Amino acid sequence: MNNADSASQSVQTMYAERFATDLTDNRAEQKELAAQIERLRARLDQLRADETWLTGMQAALPGETAPPRPRRAPRTGAKPAGGDAPAGTPVPGPRPAGRAKARPSRARTSPKKAAPTATPPLHQLIRALMPLGEPRLVREVHADLAQAHPERGTSVQVVRNTLETLVKRGVVGKGIQKGTAMYTATASVASECDEAPVAG
Template sequence: MPENTTPVTELTSHYVNQVAGDLEQNLKEQERITAEITALQEQLATLQKDHTILVSMQQALGVTASKGTAVAPDSPVVPAPRKKPTAEPGKHRTGKAEPGARPRARKRSAKRTAGPAAAKAAAGAAQPTLVELVRDHLAQQSEPRSAAEVAEALGKAHPERAFQTKVVRTALESLVARNGAQRTKQGTSVFYTVTATAESAREARPPAE
Protein backbone atom coordinates (compact mmCIF):
# COMPACT_ATOMS: atom_id res chain seq x y z
CA MET A 1 0.00 0.00 0.00
CA PRO A 2 2.72 2.55 0.79
CA GLU A 3 4.37 1.75 -2.61
CA ASN A 4 1.23 2.90 -4.48
CA THR A 5 0.86 6.19 -2.59
CA THR A 6 4.43 7.34 -3.23
CA PRO A 7 4.08 7.95 -7.01
CA VAL A 8 0.76 9.74 -6.45
CA THR A 9 2.35 12.02 -3.89
CA GLU A 10 5.26 12.82 -6.20
CA LEU A 11 2.89 13.54 -9.11
CA THR A 12 0.78 15.80 -6.95
CA SER A 13 3.85 17.65 -5.74
CA HIS A 14 5.00 18.10 -9.34
CA TYR A 15 1.69 19.66 -10.40
CA VAL A 16 1.61 21.86 -7.30
CA ASN A 17 5.04 23.24 -8.13
CA GLN A 18 4.12 23.74 -11.78
CA VAL A 19 0.89 25.54 -10.93
CA ALA A 20 2.72 27.74 -8.42
CA GLY A 21 5.31 28.65 -11.05
CA ASP A 22 2.65 29.41 -13.67
CA LEU A 23 0.75 31.53 -11.15
CA GLU A 24 3.86 33.53 -10.29
CA GLN A 25 4.61 34.09 -13.98
CA ASN A 26 1.00 35.15 -14.56
CA LEU A 27 1.20 37.74 -11.78
CA LYS A 28 4.46 39.14 -13.15
CA GLU A 29 2.92 39.41 -16.61
CA GLN A 30 -0.09 41.23 -15.15
CA GLU A 31 2.22 43.68 -13.39
CA ARG A 32 4.13 44.31 -16.62
CA ILE A 33 0.99 44.93 -18.66
CA THR A 34 -0.48 47.14 -15.91
CA ALA A 35 2.69 49.26 -15.93
CA GLU A 36 2.48 49.60 -19.72
CA ILE A 37 -1.19 50.60 -19.53
CA THR A 38 -0.37 53.24 -16.91
CA ALA A 39 2.41 54.66 -19.08
CA LEU A 40 0.13 54.73 -22.14
CA GLN A 41 -2.63 56.45 -20.15
CA GLU A 42 -0.17 59.13 -19.07
CA GLN A 43 0.92 59.63 -22.67
CA LEU A 44 -2.71 59.83 -23.78
CA ALA A 45 -3.50 62.42 -21.09
CA THR A 46 -0.53 64.51 -22.20
CA LEU A 47 -1.59 64.31 -25.86
CA GLN A 48 -5.17 65.27 -24.98
CA LYS A 49 -3.93 68.27 -23.01
CA ASP A 50 -1.70 69.36 -25.89
CA HIS A 51 -4.62 68.89 -28.29
CA THR A 52 -6.82 71.20 -26.21
CA ILE A 53 -4.14 73.89 -26.13
CA LEU A 54 -3.50 73.63 -29.88
CA VAL A 55 -7.22 73.83 -30.68
CA SER A 56 -7.54 76.95 -28.50
CA MET A 57 -4.58 78.56 -30.26
CA GLN A 58 -6.02 77.62 -33.65
CA GLN A 59 -9.36 79.21 -32.75
CA ALA A 60 -7.65 82.38 -31.54
CA LEU A 61 -5.59 82.62 -34.73
CA GLY A 62 -8.66 81.81 -36.80
CA VAL A 63 -10.59 84.74 -35.32
CA THR A 64 -7.70 87.07 -36.19
CA ALA A 65 -7.29 85.64 -39.69
CA SER A 66 -10.97 85.99 -40.53
CA LYS A 67 -10.80 89.73 -39.84
CA GLY A 68 -7.81 90.10 -42.15
CA THR A 69 -9.50 88.34 -45.08
CA ALA A 70 -12.84 90.08 -44.75
CA VAL A 71 -11.98 92.45 -47.65
CA ALA A 72 -12.02 89.60 -50.19
CA PRO A 73 -15.77 89.83 -51.11
CA ASP A 74 -14.99 92.87 -53.37
CA SER A 75 -13.12 90.79 -55.97
CA PRO A 76 -15.68 88.02 -56.68
CA VAL A 77 -18.28 90.63 -57.75
CA VAL A 78 -16.97 90.66 -61.35
CA PRO A 79 -17.95 87.07 -62.34
CA ALA A 80 -21.58 87.60 -61.30
CA PRO A 81 -22.78 89.21 -64.59
CA ARG A 82 -21.28 86.34 -66.65
CA LYS A 83 -24.14 84.01 -65.65
CA LYS A 84 -26.83 86.23 -67.18
CA PRO A 85 -25.89 85.94 -70.91
CA THR A 86 -26.29 82.13 -70.72
CA ALA A 87 -29.87 82.54 -69.47
CA GLU A 88 -30.90 84.57 -72.57
CA PRO A 89 -29.33 82.86 -75.61
CA GLY A 90 -32.58 82.75 -77.56
CA LYS A 91 -32.88 86.51 -77.86
CA HIS A 92 -29.75 86.73 -80.02
CA ARG A 93 -31.30 84.50 -82.72
CA THR A 94 -34.33 86.70 -83.37
CA GLY A 95 -32.29 89.79 -84.21
CA LYS A 96 -35.04 91.92 -82.60
CA ALA A 97 -33.58 91.99 -79.11
CA GLU A 98 -32.85 95.36 -77.56
CA PRO A 99 -29.07 95.38 -77.09
CA GLY A 100 -29.07 98.47 -74.90
CA ALA A 101 -31.41 97.09 -72.24
CA ARG A 102 -29.29 94.14 -71.08
CA PRO A 103 -26.04 96.02 -70.36
CA ARG A 104 -27.95 98.50 -68.19
CA ALA A 105 -29.54 95.64 -66.25
CA ARG A 106 -26.14 94.06 -65.78
CA LYS A 107 -24.67 97.29 -64.50
CA ARG A 108 -27.50 97.71 -62.04
CA SER A 109 -27.13 94.10 -60.90
CA ALA A 110 -23.37 94.53 -60.48
CA LYS A 111 -23.91 97.68 -58.44
CA ARG A 112 -26.52 95.97 -56.25
CA THR A 113 -24.15 93.02 -55.73
CA ALA A 114 -21.15 95.22 -55.04
CA GLY A 115 -23.05 97.40 -52.56
CA PRO A 116 -23.78 94.77 -49.86
CA ALA A 117 -20.42 93.09 -50.44
CA ALA A 118 -18.55 96.36 -49.91
CA ALA A 119 -20.61 97.08 -46.80
CA LYS A 120 -19.82 93.64 -45.36
CA ALA A 121 -16.14 94.04 -46.18
CA ALA A 122 -16.02 97.45 -44.50
CA ALA A 123 -17.80 96.11 -41.42
CA GLY A 124 -15.42 93.15 -41.18
CA ALA A 125 -12.34 95.34 -41.58
CA ALA A 126 -13.54 97.76 -38.91
CA GLN A 127 -14.26 94.99 -36.39
CA PRO A 128 -11.40 94.71 -33.86
CA THR A 129 -9.57 91.43 -33.33
CA LEU A 130 -9.88 89.36 -30.17
CA VAL A 131 -6.41 90.39 -28.99
CA GLU A 132 -7.31 94.07 -29.42
CA LEU A 133 -10.55 93.63 -27.49
CA VAL A 134 -8.76 91.83 -24.67
CA ARG A 135 -6.01 94.45 -24.45
CA ASP A 136 -8.48 97.36 -24.48
CA HIS A 137 -10.60 95.71 -21.78
CA LEU A 138 -7.60 95.16 -19.50
CA ALA A 139 -6.49 98.76 -20.04
CA GLN A 140 -9.85 99.95 -18.66
CA GLN A 141 -9.57 97.87 -15.48
CA SER A 142 -7.97 99.04 -12.23
CA GLU A 143 -7.51 95.50 -10.89
CA PRO A 144 -6.23 92.22 -12.38
CA ARG A 145 -8.81 90.11 -14.19
CA SER A 146 -8.99 86.36 -14.86
CA ALA A 147 -9.63 84.86 -18.29
CA ALA A 148 -13.18 83.91 -17.27
CA GLU A 149 -13.91 87.47 -16.11
CA VAL A 150 -12.55 88.94 -19.34
CA ALA A 151 -14.58 86.49 -21.45
CA GLU A 152 -17.77 87.31 -19.52
CA ALA A 153 -17.23 91.07 -19.83
CA LEU A 154 -16.50 90.88 -23.56
CA GLY A 155 -19.58 88.71 -24.10
CA LYS A 156 -21.75 91.39 -22.48
CA ALA A 157 -20.07 94.23 -24.38
CA HIS A 158 -20.21 92.39 -27.73
CA PRO A 159 -23.21 90.02 -27.70
CA GLU A 160 -22.92 89.46 -31.45
CA ARG A 161 -19.63 87.59 -30.94
CA ALA A 162 -18.83 84.41 -29.01
CA PHE A 163 -16.03 84.48 -26.42
CA GLN A 164 -14.86 81.15 -25.03
CA THR A 165 -12.75 81.24 -21.88
CA LYS A 166 -10.07 78.98 -23.41
CA VAL A 167 -9.75 81.17 -26.49
CA VAL A 168 -9.64 84.35 -24.39
CA ARG A 169 -6.95 82.77 -22.19
CA THR A 170 -4.91 82.01 -25.32
CA ALA A 171 -5.24 85.65 -26.43
CA LEU A 172 -4.13 86.80 -22.96
CA GLU A 173 -1.11 84.50 -23.06
CA SER A 174 -0.30 85.91 -26.50
CA LEU A 175 -0.30 89.40 -24.99
CA VAL A 176 1.95 88.21 -22.17
CA ALA A 177 4.39 86.74 -24.69
CA ARG A 178 4.54 90.11 -26.49
CA ASN A 179 4.91 92.10 -23.23
CA GLY A 180 1.43 93.50 -23.73
CA ALA A 181 0.14 92.08 -20.45
CA GLN A 182 1.41 90.69 -17.14
CA ARG A 183 0.40 87.41 -15.52
CA THR A 184 0.06 87.07 -11.75
CA LYS A 185 -0.92 84.07 -9.62
CA GLN A 186 -3.05 84.09 -6.51
CA GLY A 187 -3.17 80.56 -5.21
CA THR A 188 -4.40 78.39 -8.07
CA SER A 189 -5.97 81.32 -9.95
CA VAL A 190 -4.25 83.30 -12.71
CA PHE A 191 -4.95 87.00 -13.29
CA TYR A 192 -3.85 89.41 -16.00
CA THR A 193 -3.13 93.14 -16.12
CA VAL A 194 -2.09 95.36 -19.02
CA THR A 195 1.49 96.62 -19.05
CA ALA A 196 2.39 100.31 -19.02
CA THR A 197 3.87 100.01 -22.52
CA ALA A 198 0.69 98.51 -23.95
CA GLU A 199 -1.48 101.12 -22.23
CA SER A 200 0.66 103.96 -23.63
CA ALA A 201 0.39 102.46 -27.12
CA ARG A 202 -3.38 102.21 -26.73
CA GLU A 203 -3.68 105.87 -25.69
CA ALA A 204 -1.50 106.94 -28.62
CA ARG A 205 -3.60 104.97 -31.09
CA PRO A 206 -6.07 107.21 -33.03
CA PRO A 207 -9.73 106.57 -32.21
CA ALA A 208 -11.70 104.42 -34.64
CA GLU A 209 -14.02 106.37 -36.91
Protein backbone atom coordinates (compact mmCIF):
# COMPACT_ATOMS: atom_id res chain seq x y z
CA MET A 1 0.00 0.00 0.00
CA ASN A 2 2.84 2.36 0.80
CA ASN A 3 4.36 1.77 -2.64
CA ALA A 4 0.99 2.42 -4.30
CA ASP A 5 0.51 5.64 -2.33
CA SER A 6 3.98 6.89 -3.16
CA ALA A 7 3.48 6.06 -6.84
CA SER A 8 0.16 7.90 -6.83
CA GLN A 9 1.75 10.93 -5.19
CA SER A 10 4.60 10.96 -7.72
CA VAL A 11 2.11 10.88 -10.59
CA GLN A 12 0.12 13.71 -9.02
CA THR A 13 3.30 15.71 -8.54
CA MET A 14 4.32 15.13 -12.15
CA TYR A 15 0.95 16.34 -13.47
CA ALA A 16 0.90 19.30 -11.09
CA GLU A 17 4.29 20.44 -12.37
CA ARG A 18 3.23 19.94 -15.99
CA PHE A 19 0.00 21.89 -15.50
CA ALA A 20 1.89 24.69 -13.75
CA THR A 21 4.36 24.87 -16.63
CA ASP A 22 1.61 24.91 -19.25
CA LEU A 23 -0.25 27.62 -17.34
CA THR A 24 2.89 29.77 -17.14
CA ASP A 25 3.54 29.33 -20.86
CA ASN A 26 -0.08 30.14 -21.65
CA ARG A 27 0.01 33.38 -19.68
CA ALA A 28 3.34 34.36 -21.22
CA GLU A 29 1.94 33.86 -24.72
CA GLN A 30 -1.12 35.93 -23.83
CA LYS A 31 1.16 38.79 -22.78
CA GLU A 32 3.09 38.54 -26.05
CA LEU A 33 -0.09 38.64 -28.11
CA ALA A 34 -1.50 41.53 -26.06
CA ALA A 35 1.69 43.50 -26.66
CA GLN A 36 1.50 42.80 -30.39
CA ILE A 37 -2.12 43.96 -30.48
CA GLU A 38 -1.20 47.21 -28.73
CA ARG A 39 1.60 47.84 -31.24
CA LEU A 40 -0.77 47.18 -34.15
CA ARG A 41 -3.38 49.53 -32.69
CA ALA A 42 -0.80 52.27 -32.27
CA ARG A 43 0.37 51.74 -35.85
CA LEU A 44 -3.21 51.88 -37.14
CA ASP A 45 -3.84 55.16 -35.30
CA GLN A 46 -0.65 56.58 -36.77
CA LEU A 47 -1.65 55.53 -40.29
CA ARG A 48 -5.07 57.12 -39.89
CA ALA A 49 -3.50 60.36 -38.67
CA ASP A 50 -1.10 60.30 -41.62
CA GLU A 51 -3.98 59.67 -44.00
CA THR A 52 -5.89 62.69 -42.65
CA TRP A 53 -2.84 64.91 -42.95
CA LEU A 54 -1.97 63.68 -46.45
CA THR A 55 -5.56 64.11 -47.59
CA GLY A 56 -5.58 67.71 -46.41
CA MET A 57 -2.25 68.44 -48.06
CA GLN A 58 -3.34 66.86 -51.33
CA ALA A 59 -6.61 68.80 -51.33
CA ALA A 60 -4.64 72.04 -50.84
CA LEU A 61 -2.70 71.49 -54.08
CA PRO A 62 -4.51 73.09 -57.04
CA GLY A 63 -3.18 70.50 -59.49
CA GLU A 64 -4.49 67.57 -57.44
CA THR A 65 -8.14 68.68 -57.33
CA ALA A 66 -8.70 68.28 -61.07
CA PRO A 67 -8.14 64.49 -61.54
CA PRO A 68 -10.81 63.35 -59.04
CA ARG A 69 -13.57 65.21 -60.93
CA PRO A 70 -14.00 62.57 -63.70
CA ARG A 71 -14.52 59.94 -60.98
CA ARG A 72 -17.19 62.11 -59.38
CA ALA A 73 -18.96 62.82 -62.68
CA PRO A 74 -20.74 59.40 -63.00
CA ARG A 75 -22.13 59.71 -59.48
CA THR A 76 -23.54 63.20 -60.09
CA GLY A 77 -24.81 62.30 -63.57
CA ALA A 78 -28.42 62.66 -62.44
CA LYS A 79 -27.93 66.20 -61.12
CA PRO A 80 -26.75 67.99 -64.33
CA ALA A 81 -30.36 67.94 -65.52
CA GLY A 82 -30.73 71.43 -64.02
CA GLY A 83 -27.76 72.69 -65.98
CA ASP A 84 -26.65 75.03 -63.12
CA ALA A 85 -24.67 72.45 -61.16
CA PRO A 86 -21.12 73.59 -62.18
CA ALA A 87 -21.12 76.07 -59.28
CA GLY A 88 -21.24 73.19 -56.81
CA THR A 89 -18.67 70.96 -58.49
CA PRO A 90 -15.54 72.46 -56.84
CA VAL A 91 -16.88 71.58 -53.38
CA PRO A 92 -16.97 67.78 -53.79
CA GLY A 93 -13.54 67.88 -55.40
CA PRO A 94 -11.48 67.37 -52.20
CA ARG A 95 -13.73 64.53 -51.00
CA PRO A 96 -12.78 62.12 -53.79
CA ALA A 97 -9.18 63.13 -53.19
CA GLY A 98 -9.43 61.68 -49.70
CA ARG A 99 -10.94 58.47 -50.99
CA ALA A 100 -8.35 58.15 -53.71
CA LYS A 101 -5.60 58.65 -51.16
CA ALA A 102 -6.94 55.94 -48.89
CA ARG A 103 -6.47 53.29 -51.59
CA PRO A 104 -2.74 53.84 -52.14
CA SER A 105 -2.15 53.76 -48.38
CA ARG A 106 -3.57 50.23 -48.28
CA ALA A 107 -1.42 49.26 -51.22
CA ARG A 108 1.66 50.46 -49.38
CA THR A 109 0.90 48.47 -46.27
CA SER A 110 0.11 45.22 -48.11
CA PRO A 111 3.75 44.47 -49.07
CA LYS A 112 4.74 44.78 -45.43
CA LYS A 113 2.19 42.17 -44.47
CA ALA A 114 3.24 39.88 -47.29
CA ALA A 115 6.94 40.04 -46.41
CA PRO A 116 6.82 37.77 -43.29
CA THR A 117 5.25 34.96 -45.35
CA ALA A 118 8.59 34.50 -47.07
CA THR A 119 10.06 33.00 -43.88
CA PRO A 120 9.81 29.19 -43.49
CA PRO A 121 6.89 27.81 -41.45
CA LEU A 122 7.54 27.15 -37.77
CA HIS A 123 7.24 23.37 -38.15
CA GLN A 124 10.04 23.34 -40.74
CA LEU A 125 12.33 25.37 -38.47
CA ILE A 126 11.63 23.07 -35.53
CA ARG A 127 12.07 19.93 -37.62
CA ALA A 128 15.40 21.19 -39.00
CA LEU A 129 16.72 21.53 -35.44
CA MET A 130 15.92 17.89 -34.52
CA PRO A 131 18.49 15.24 -35.49
CA LEU A 132 17.11 11.88 -36.59
CA GLY A 133 16.65 9.34 -33.83
CA GLU A 134 17.63 11.69 -30.98
CA PRO A 135 14.91 12.15 -28.31
CA ARG A 136 14.44 15.80 -27.36
CA LEU A 137 12.50 17.60 -24.65
CA VAL A 138 10.14 20.40 -25.61
CA ARG A 139 12.27 22.89 -23.68
CA GLU A 140 15.39 21.74 -25.51
CA VAL A 141 13.75 22.27 -28.89
CA HIS A 142 12.44 25.67 -27.75
CA ALA A 143 15.91 26.71 -26.56
CA ASP A 144 17.50 25.68 -29.87
CA LEU A 145 14.80 27.55 -31.80
CA ALA A 146 15.23 30.71 -29.71
CA GLN A 147 18.97 30.58 -30.29
CA ALA A 148 18.82 29.86 -34.02
CA HIS A 149 15.81 32.10 -34.81
CA PRO A 150 15.41 34.74 -32.08
CA GLU A 151 13.16 36.81 -34.34
CA ARG A 152 10.35 34.22 -34.10
CA GLY A 153 9.76 34.77 -30.37
CA THR A 154 7.64 31.64 -29.87
CA SER A 155 6.74 30.15 -26.49
CA VAL A 156 7.26 26.64 -25.16
CA GLN A 157 3.55 25.93 -25.54
CA VAL A 158 3.61 26.88 -29.23
CA VAL A 159 6.60 24.59 -29.78
CA ARG A 160 4.81 21.76 -27.98
CA ASN A 161 1.69 22.22 -30.13
CA THR A 162 3.82 22.21 -33.29
CA LEU A 163 5.58 19.02 -32.22
CA GLU A 164 2.21 17.37 -31.57
CA THR A 165 1.17 18.32 -35.10
CA LEU A 166 4.35 16.74 -36.46
CA VAL A 167 3.58 13.60 -34.43
CA LYS A 168 0.16 13.38 -36.12
CA ARG A 169 1.87 13.68 -39.51
CA GLY A 170 4.19 10.82 -38.64
CA VAL A 171 7.30 12.98 -39.04
CA VAL A 172 8.11 12.98 -35.32
CA GLY A 173 7.65 10.19 -32.81
CA LYS A 174 6.56 10.68 -29.20
CA GLY A 175 7.48 8.68 -26.15
CA ILE A 176 7.28 8.99 -22.38
CA GLN A 177 10.51 8.66 -20.40
CA LYS A 178 10.40 9.09 -16.62
CA GLY A 179 7.02 10.78 -16.90
CA THR A 180 8.25 13.33 -19.45
CA ALA A 181 7.31 13.53 -23.12
CA MET A 182 10.23 13.04 -25.49
CA TYR A 183 10.04 13.79 -29.22
CA THR A 184 12.18 11.99 -31.78
CA ALA A 185 12.50 12.83 -35.47
CA THR A 186 11.55 9.79 -37.55
CA ALA A 187 11.77 11.31 -41.05
CA SER A 188 14.31 13.54 -42.72
CA VAL A 189 13.57 17.16 -43.49
CA ALA A 190 13.75 16.42 -47.21
CA SER A 191 11.10 13.70 -47.02
CA GLU A 192 8.86 15.99 -44.97
CA CYS A 193 9.11 18.69 -47.64
CA ASP A 194 8.17 16.11 -50.26
CA GLU A 195 5.06 15.15 -48.30
CA ALA A 196 4.01 18.73 -47.57
CA PRO A 197 2.45 19.47 -50.99
CA VAL A 198 0.45 16.26 -50.81
CA ALA A 199 -0.98 17.21 -47.44
CA GLY A 200 -1.85 20.69 -48.74
